[in-house]
Amino acid sequence: MGYEDELPIVDVFICTADPLIEPPSIVINTALSVMAYDYPSEKLAVYLSDDGGSELTFYALLEAARFSRHWIPFCKKHHVEPRSPAVYFAETTVSGDGDDDEWSMVKRLYDEMENLIEEAVKLGRVPEEIKEQHGGFSEWRSGANSRDHQSIVQILIDGRDPKSVDIEGSQLPTLVYMAREKRPNHPHNFKAGAMNALIRVSSAISDGAIILNVDCDMYSNSSKSVRDVMCFFMDEEKGHEIAYVQFPQKFNNVTKNDIYGSSMITTYEVDFPGIDGNGGPLYIGTGCFHRRESLCGKKFNDSPKVELKRGLNMSPNDNALNLQERLKVLASCTYEANTQWGNEVGLKYGCPVEDVITGLSIQCRGWKSVYYNPKRDGFLGIAPTTLAQVILQHKRWSEGDLQIFLSSVSIIDNLIPTGCNFQVSSAWCIPFAYAFIAKYANSVFESLQSGDTIRGWWNETRITLIKRTTSYLFATIDTTLKLSGIDNSSFAITSKVTDPEASERYESELIEFGGSFSPSFAILAILTLHHLACLVFGLKSVVFGGGVGGFEPFLMQLIMCGVLVGLNMPVYEGMFLRKDKGAMPGSVTLTSIVLVVMILRRRLRDMKTGELRALTIMNGFRKLFK
Numbered sequence: 001m002g003y004e005d006e007l008p009i010v011d012v013f014i015c016t017a018d019p020l021i022e023p024p025s026i027v028i029n030t031a032l033s034v035m036a037y038d039y040p041s042e043k044l045a046v047y048l049s050d051d052g053g054s055e056l057t058f059y060a061l062l063e064a065a066r067f068s069r070h071w072i073p074f075c076k077k078h079h080v081e082p083r084s085p086a087v088y089f090a091e092t093t094v095s096g097d098g099d100d101d102e103w104s105m106v107k108r109l110y111d112e113m114e115n116l117i118e119e120a121v122k123l124g125r126v127p128e129e130i131k132e133q134h135g136g137f138s139e140w141r142s143g144a145n146s147r148d149h150q151s152i153v154q155i156l157i158d159g160r161d162p163k164s165v166d167i168e169g170s171q172l173p174t175l176v177y178m179a180r181e182k183r184p185n186h187p188h189n190f191k192a193g194a195m196n197a198l199i200r201v202s203s204a205i206s207d208g209a210i211i212l213n214v215d216c217d218m219y220s221n222s223s224k225s226v227r228d229v230m231c232f233f234m235d236e237e238k239g240h241e242i243a244y245v246q247f248p249q250k251f252n253n254v255t256k257n258d259i260y261g262s263s264m265i266t267t268y269e270v271d272f273p274g275i276d277g278n279g280g281p282l283y284i285g286t287g288c289f290h291r292r293e294s295l296c297g298k299k300f301n302d303s304p305k306v307e308l309k310r311g312l313n314m315s316p317n318d319n320a321l322n323l324q325e326r327l328k329v330l331a332s333c334t335y336e337a338n339t340q341w342g343n344e345v346g347l348k349y350g351c352p353v354e355d356v357i358t359g360l361s362i363q364c365r366g367w368k369s370v371y372y373n374p375k376r377d378g379f380l381g382i383a384p385t386t387l388a389q390v391i392l393q394h395k396r397w398s399e400g401d402l403q404i405f406l407s408s409v410s411i412i413d414n415l416i417p418t419g420c421n422f423q424v425s426s427a428w429c430i431p432f433a434y435a436f437i438a439k440y441a442n443s444v445f446e447s448l449q450s451g452d453t454i455r456g457w458w459n460e461t462r463i464t465l466i467k468r469t470t471s472y473l474f475a476t477i478d479t480t481l482k483l484s485g486i487d488n489s490s491f492a493i494t495s496k497v498t499d500p501e502a503s504e505r506y507e508s509e510l511i512e513f514g515g516s517f518s519p520s521f522a523i524l525a526i527l528t529l530h531h532l533a534c535l536v537f538g539l540k541s542v543v544f545g546g547g548v549g550g551f552e553p554f555l556m557q558l559i560m561c562g563v564l565v566g567l568n569m570p571v572y573e574g575m576f577l578r579k580d581k582g583a584m585p586g587s588v589t590l591t592s593i594v595l596v597v598m599i600l601r602r603r604l605r606d607m608k609t610g611e612l613r614a615l616t617i618m619n620g621f622r623k624l625f626k
Contacts (some may be wrong), residue, residue: 002533011208016049016216022474024060029084029480033220034082036075045174045206049194052178053149055140065156084219151328152179192354196346200330215286218586223379243367247287250384259509261460262383269450280369287379297345300366328402353400399475470520513584525592528568
């Protein structure tokens with residue numbers, strides 16, 4: 001009992017930005033999964049930041065609050081895992097304890113809630129009869145939209161209210177909806193701005209000593225996670241040094257051979273455990289438990305352990321309606337003016353990967369972090385299911401990483417690639433060949449040791465190549481434009497919505513190219529066709545130009561070109577063999593063929609011109625010496 005009394009208050013932050021890209025049904029499943037944690041409900045508060053300012057998301061959370069009265073006691077009674085109702089009901093048909101009637105009843109309530117939400121989303125609005133049931137919908141009567149609206153703060157479940165109980169009479173966790181103020185003439189700093197507004201609003205309600213932030217599609221997969229991390233924060237010897245505990249980012253929809261390399265398996269199974277022994281891992285933006293004081297800018301000092309528990313800041317006599325009005329100031333777009341928010345306090349602004357740079361700044365203030373990768377994954381999300389989503393996601397990440405690289409905290413590493421412009425018969429071939437073979441042999445070994453497959457490693461190698469020629473290129477262009485003051489970066493959200501046919505192709509591990517003309521796909525198609533043409537002409541030169549011996553100076557380039565062609569076989573299939581909707585758009589294929597033909601004609605013409613010049617010079621020398 002004493003241990004339970006010492007547990008600190010935990011605030012959970014969930015961020016969403018667009019009800020069309022991030023459907024409310026996904027968002028509320030994440031919210032319900034963390035509301036049902038195996039943790040004292042009176043010490044748990046869940047906050048949803050809706051940067052879309054959508055009444056649809058508010059309505060979905062309101063329905064989730066009602067359903068939680070049944071869902072939370074059901075989870076705790078039957079030890080449900082995972083506690084996302086959508087995932088749980090998809091995986092089970094009975095409760096496991098023989099109480100099929102209760103399972104059926106809760107399932108029916110969930111289906112009813114899901115249908116109500118999906119109907120509202122299809123309509124694009126909340127029915128008027130539903131709006132009349134809750135005063136919070138009045139916030140949208142002023143014509144608010146996603147880019148221009150006032151602060152909205154609604155306490156849907158008041159954790160201090162004795163009436164906020166489930167169907168069995170147990171206390172429910174606090175649940176709060178927040179849409180910070182948005183005005184076209186004020187910068188809103190994307191997710192970092194939303195997180196900082198949540199820090200301020202939560203400090204006036206529950207003021208949890210520990211803050212967990214999760215993406216809206218990253219549901220809790222283990223109800224024990226919040227208790228597990230307390231073993232780190234509450235450790236009597238080293239707990240006071242820890243700023244945050246980071247879980248790996250994992251997904252529940254990755255295919256067997258991980259067609260898009262989304263799992264980053266060697267990063268989470270090899271790299272992060274290694275970094276854990278050297279000050280701790282990076283903060284990766286989701287699945288991370290923070291010490292509030294370190295997130296708010298406090299420097300580490302080796303003093304005795306500070307009490308973590310903290311407490312509710314709301315007075316028992318404070319009316320929730322009045323409190324909501326006062327909290328709106330904390331979520332206003334002018335509150336941060338002339339303050340250190342986004343600089344020394346809270347998450348840092350000015351970088352698309354606000355999580356990474358924030359984590360680095362925390363470590364620079366003397367704190368340490370912990371990487372925790374339990375056998376049962378703590379959180380599971382939705383991996384991108386199309387190539388366009390993958391390219392967009394990595395463009396955002398690489399743009400942020402490039403900005404960090406160009407900043408004052410840059411660490412230059414691993415920039416010089418292994419060269420391959422040497423002759424096979426040369427002695428210099430040995431060290432280069434050794435480095436090349438050792439690098440990729442080690443890569444294969446690490447992947448297999450981490451539970452990947454050979455085909456999975458091959459897929460990841462392909463995606464790495466694609467990212468380097470598309471995501472990194474456009475990230476460099478956007479960063480250059482931003483640094484030169486020509487344009488400002490925008491935060492692109494990866495869509496969580498996928499067409500059913502595209503989902504089937506994803507499950508079959510077919511790369512999804514379908515859609516309209518894309519510059520990224522055009523660049524990819526041009527490069528892959530050029531590699532194929534170079535391989536064909538190279539082989540022709542070997543066969544008809546005197547054999548391998550005459551082509552020996554370029555043999556290594558020919559081999560590398562063959563590897564590139566092998567890696568890009570799915571691209572050729574998408575361009576020429578596939579007939580489904582996920583094939584490469586015809587406009588991209590046609591454009592790439594025309595451009596590659598033009599490039600090759602120009603190169604052949606230049607080669608012929610060079611040969612004629614060489615012959616002319618040689619004839620001149622012959623005449624001179626005659």
